[in-house]
Amino acid sequence: MYAQSIKSTGKSVQSLEEMSPEDRAFQERINRGEKIEPKDYMPEGYRKNLVRQIGQHAHSEIVGQLPEGNWITRAPTLERKANLLAKVQDEAGHGLYLYCAAETLGISRDEMFEMLHNGQMKYSSIFNYPTLTWADMGAVGWLVDGAAIMNQVPLQGTSYGPYARSMVRICKEESFHQRQGFHIMIAMAKNGTTDQHRMAQDALNRFWYPSLMMFGPSDKDSVHSAQSMAWKIKMNSNDELRQKFVDETVPQAEYLGLNIPDEHLKWNEETQHYDFSQPDWNEFNDVLAGNGPCNTERLTARQKAWNDGAWVREAMMAHANKKAAKKKATTQVAAG
Amino acid sequence: MTTTKEWPLWEVFIRGQHGMSHRHVGSLHAPDAERAIKNARDVYTRRNEGTSIWVVEAAAISASSPSDKGPLYEPASDKVYRHPTFYDLPDEAGNM
Ligand SMILES: [Fe+2]
Ligand SMILES: [Fe+2]
Ligand SMILES: [Fe+2]
Numbered sequence: 001m002y003a004q005s006i007k008s009t010g011k012s013v014q015s016l017e018e019m020s021p022e023d024r025a026f027q028e029r030i031n032r033g034e035k036i037e038p039k040d041y042m043p044e045g046y047r048k049n050l051v052r053q054i055g056q057h058a059h060s061e062i063v064g065q066l067p068e069g070n071w072i073t074r075a076p077t078l079e080r081k082a083n084l085l086a087k088v089q090d091e092a093g094h095g096l097y098l099y100c101a102a103e104t105l106g107i108s109r110d111e112m113f114e115m116l117h118n119g120q121m122k123y124s125s126i127f128n129y130p131t132l133t134w135a136d137m138g139a140v141g142w143l144v145d146g147a148a149i150m151n152q153v154p155l156q157g158t159s160y161g162p163y164a165r166s167m168v169r170i171c172k173e174e175s176f177h178q179r180q181g182f183h184i185m186i187a188m189a190k191n192g193t194t195d196q197h198r199m200a201q202d203a204l205n206r207f208w209y210p211s212l213m214m215f216g217p218s219d220k221d222s223v224h225s226a227q228s229m230a231w232k233i234k235m236n237s238n239d240e241l242r243q244k245f246v247d248e249t250v251p252q253a254e255y256l257g258l259n260i261p262d263e264h265l266k267w268n269e270e271t272q273h274y275d276f277s278q279p280d281w282n283e284f285n286d287v288l289a290g291n292g293p294c295n296t297e298r299l300t301a302r303q304k305a306w307n308d309g310a311w312v313r314e315a316m317m318a319h320a321n322k323k324a325a326k327k328k329a330t331t332q333v334a335a336g
Numbered sequence: 337m338t339t340t341k342e343w344p345l346w347e348v349f350i351r352g353q354h355g356m357s358h359r360h361v362g363s364l365h366a367p368d369a370e371r372a373i374k375n376a377r378d379v380y381t382r383r384n385e386g387t388s389i390w391v392v393e394a395a396a397i398s399a400s401s402p403s404d405k406g407p408l409y410e411p412a413s414d415k416v417y418r419h420p421t422f423y424d425l426p427d428e429a430g431n432m
Contacts, residue, residue, distance in 0.1 A: 037402070039399070039401060039402050040402050041402070086382075089378075089382070090382070093378075093379050093382065096364060096379055097362060097379075100362055100363045100364065103345070103363075108342060109342060109365060110341070110342045165362075166362070169362075173382075173383075313341070313343065314341065316343075316367040316371065317341070317343060317367045319367070320367035320368035320371070323368065324368070
């Protein structure tokens with residue numbers, strides 16, 4: 001998902017009997033549905049996995065602002081512009097909530113930024129695709145935020161307290177994102193001109209498979225996923241969420257009068273789910289490796305923002321220190 | 337692990353509209369208290385969540401430790417007489 005490239009440790013999940021007494025007590029707390037808080041005991045693997053997962057999620061929210069920020073100045077009406085601006089501002093907030101949650105695990109904000117900027121930490125593959133027309137703003141809200149919501153709603157029940165609490169805030173804000181996207185799609189695909197309908201279809205064509213990739217490759221045999229599920233830092237399998245996304249999205253596309261670009265898409269009476277084609281997983285791996293259409297552009301924009309802002313951050317800190325020193329001096333004079 | 341250049345961390349508390357106490361909502365980085373309040377306004381009150389903001393530098397907070405759970409909270413668990421339901425009253429006494 002937003003954390004779709006967590007590497008496997010290769011170790012299988014231990015049974016309660018195999019665990020050390022601390023680890024067993026920890027696992028039993030999770031099994032009872034208790035929340036783990038920053039100062040509580042936690043196995044090193046749990047901490048490390050969470051830093052990577054929450055970090056990737058935070059980076060995705062921040063980098064995710066770029067493809068949409070691209071259209072703020074070119075929105076077709078003032079109202080659409082205000083809507084989009086509010087959404088992009090929300091995403092900045094989502095990134096901040098998540099960075100704070102990760103920081104409670106002992107990594108600093110600057111370290112995480114550094115690892116994003118030097119490529120050590122990843123963000124979701126979806127944001128390495130370009131947003132070419134205004135219809136893409138509709139497709140992104142509808143499909144990308146829709147896929148994100150599908151993953152984030154169950155994560156409200158994750159075992160790590162700060163992560164769960166940030167998910168609750170995020171989910172509260174997220175549903176407006178998907179609705180504003182679908183609203184754009186209605187205006188273009190259902191109520192629009194033939195050209196607008198064509199633009200909407202084109203946006204769906206380009207974003208469909210990258211959206212399916214957001215859930216990550218099939219993990220039904222992954223040892224790593226099994227461990228994350230036991231720790232309740234992953235709540236559903238990738239395939240399960242992808243299926244749910246397809247099942248919910250197909251009727252919405254039908255409502256819009258748009259075609260899902262998949263000739264094998266078919267309702268399956270037996271399973272009561274849609275059968276659908278998998279995205280091209282070679283393309284996915286390629287995008288993750290840095291070779292997507294916009295990887296360089298996105299990373300360069302992030303690095304530039306960070307480097308160009310350095311003097312502002314430093315000046316504000318220097319000013320704050322100077323003011324604090326002055327205040328201290330005057331109170332000392334007053335006291336003396 | 338914090339570098340000296342990084343802005344300090346502030347914990348943010350917000351009082352909502354309905355006369356409740358300030359509640360912890362999250363944290364953020366800012367160079368000083370004044371800026372922390374302004375940032376908190378942008379990060380935590382975008383949808384009328386609050387009418388008042390407190391910020392406090394995270395480093396200034398002292399917290400109880402998880403291992404104190406027993407000594408701190410167990411003494412309260414066998415004192416059921418601190419709850420009204422402990423006292424059985426006759427119906428004649430009415431609501432009390
Ligand atoms: Fe998002
Ligand atoms: Fe978000
Ligand atoms: Fe969103």
